[in-house]
Amino acid sequence: xxxxxxxxxxxxxxxxxxxxxxxxxxxxxxxxxxxxxxxxxxxxxxxxxxxxxxxxxxxxxxxxxxxxxxxxxxxxxxxxxxxxxxxxxxxxxxxxxxxxxxxxxxxxxxxxxxxxxxxxxxxxxxxxxxxxxxxxxxxxxxxxxxxxxxxxxxxxxxxxxxxxxxxxxx
Amino acid sequence: xxxxxxxxxxxxxxxxxxxxxxxxxxxxxxxxxxxxxxxxxxxxxxxxxxxxxxxxxxxxxxxxxxxxxxxxxxxxxxxxxxxxxxxxxxxxxxxxxxxxxxxxxxxxxxxxxxxxxxxxxxxxxxx
Numbered sequence: 001x002x003x004x005x006x007x008x009x010x011x012x013x014x015x016x017x018x019x020x021x022x023x024x025x026x027x028x029x030x031x032x033x034x035x036x037x038x039x040x041x042x043x044x045x046x047x048x049x050x051x052x053x054x055x056x057x058x059x060x061x062x063x064x065x066x067x068x069x070x071x072x073x074x075x076x077x078x079x080x081x082x083x084x085x086x087x088x089x090x091x092x093x094x095x096x097x098x099x100x101x102x103x104x105x106x107x108x109x110x111x112x113x114x115x116x117x118x119x120x121x122x123x124x125x126x127x128x129x130x131x132x133x134x135x136x137x138x139x140x141x142x143x144x145x146x147x148x149x150x151x152x153x154x155x156x157x158x159x160x161x162x163x164x165x166x167x168x169x170x
Numbered sequence: 171x172x173x174x175x176x177x178x179x180x181x182x183x184x185x186x187x188x189x190x191x192x193x194x195x196x197x198x199x200x201x202x203x204x205x206x207x208x209x210x211x212x213x214x215x216x217x218x219x220x221x222x223x224x225x226x227x228x229x230x231x232x233x234x235x236x237x238x239x240x241x242x243x244x245x246x247x248x249x250x251x252x253x254x255x256x257x258x259x260x261x262x263x264x265x266x267x268x269x270x271x272x273x274x275x276x277x278x279x280x281x282x283x284x285x286x287x288x289x290x291x292x293x294x295x296x297x
Contacts, residue, residue: 014178017260021184028188035191043187047180054179101182101258104265105175111266120266121274125281128252130224140232141244148292149245152285160277167273 053098057106077115089119090157093126100127117168122161128153178261185257186221193220195230202239209243214282217250227251241293246286253278 029036077085096103107120129150130137137146198216202209217227231244254275262271 011174011177013264014175014181018177018181018184021181021188024188025184028192039187039191040184041187042190043184046183046186050183099258100252100255101179101261104258104261108265117270120270121277124274125253125278128249130252133224133228136225136228140228141235144296145241145245145289145293148296149249149285149289152289152292153249156281156285160281163277164273 050098050102053102056097057102060106061109077110077119079116081116081119085116085119086122086158086161089122089161090126090154093123093157094129094131094154096123096127097132100124103127116165118161118165121164122157125157125160126154128157175261175264178264182258182261189219189221189257195220195226199230199234199237202234202237202243206240206242209240210246210283210286213243213245213247213286214250214254214279217247217282218254218279219256220251221255221257224248224252240290242286242290245289246282249282249285250279253282 025036025040028039075081076088081088103123107115107123111117111120134146134150137149141149198220201212201216203212220227227248231248234244234247235241259271259275262274266274
């Protein structure tokens with residue numbers, strides 16, 4: 001768990017990063033104003049599109065903090081979680097929506113409550129399977145490719161999670 | 171906790187807008203040369219550098235296949251579009267630390283290339 005000082009320096013770094021991005025926009029606007037406005041519009045639309053995802057993430061963080069005691073999280077996603085933990089991480093990765101970084105705050109929260117790093121890796125890699133986009137993948141690459149790739153993604157996620165745990169242990 | 175990360179998240183989204191404008195799918199397609207091994211690496215790196223909805227990677231991947239680019243390269247491109255993200259590295263470091271970020275991304279990089287090759291081979295065998 002981060003200390004108050006750590007949290008403040010994290011906020012400072014975030015603001016500094018945002019400032020650098022704003023500067024990049026200003027530089028682009030200086031040389032190519034239409035491109036800068038186009039980029040700003042795309043970024044704004046992305047933010048709007050992600051608002052529901054952020055709402056879900058905030059809701060989940062609140063739920064985790066309010067209902068799930070650390071002991072329960074450790075039992076489900078911690079060292080002793082066993083097969084259930086692996087399957088939960090895999091399922092959560094497959095059904096989660098939106099870009100990976102939108103889920104980072106929730107994953108950090110779970111990690112700080114005792115969630116295993118291996119399961120985090122499984123969750124993040126299993127997100128390659130985008131259930132709502134599967135029909136488009138089938139249309140672009142065919143059903144055979146989609147099924148084979150999805151199978152390898154699930155297996156690959158588990159292998160990576162297992163490797164992460166081995167590396168962490170050593 | 172979430173709100174303390176808001177400036178970084180907004181910054182990432184601003185950067186995504188910039189990249190989507192400056193690095194077009196057409197530009198990414200020019201990196202492929204039609205050599206399976208090199209293209210698999212290029213596909214992985216191009217996917218990691220690109221941002222946006224994965225649908226774009228599917229559509230672009232379909233186009234690349236029609237242009238004769240290998241299935242290995244296209245699979246690596248589609249996979250790394252989601253699993254690897256150069257743009258989100260600062261946020262990943264901030265959230266999980268440098269060690270975790272490096273390990274996760276190395277595993278994802280190796281996993282992406284291996285899965286791309288295995289998928290290409292399996293689809294060929296099944297065909």
